[in-house]
Amino acid sequence: MPQVLLIFDPIQAGEGISRVGWLATVTQVLPPRLAIVEVDPDRLAAVRGIPGVVAMFEGSVPDTMRAQLNTTELLFAEAWAKNREPKKDRVGEGLSWDAEGFEPPDRKPDRKEDA
Secondary structure (H helix, E strand, O other), X not given: OOEEEEEEOOXXXXXXXXXXXXXXXXXXXXXXXXXXXXXXXXXXXHHHOOOXXXXXXXXXXXXXXXXXXXXXXXXXHHHHHHHHOOOOOOOOOOOOOXXXXXXXXXXXXXXXXXX
């Protein structure tokens, strides 16, 4: 199920978020005008058409919209977008700390306290 970031008109945000809840699962809200929702693909257009929805994003927020957000809203939107990025492969990902051939980070000999 796609997750989208919604930006509301501040005057209509309360009612708009309530209406979105009829069509989608509201997972996070940053009052008064940002919300993250999970919505079925066939309901995306209906959510976009709810009165008070100014913008809907499935990926990063464009610079033109970012410029309209305050510092807290921008941080919220950036954290959401960052969370959607694919995770980087890391050495030892998924292995137990005591897996054969794997040294946990606190046991590596190149650390200053071990020298």
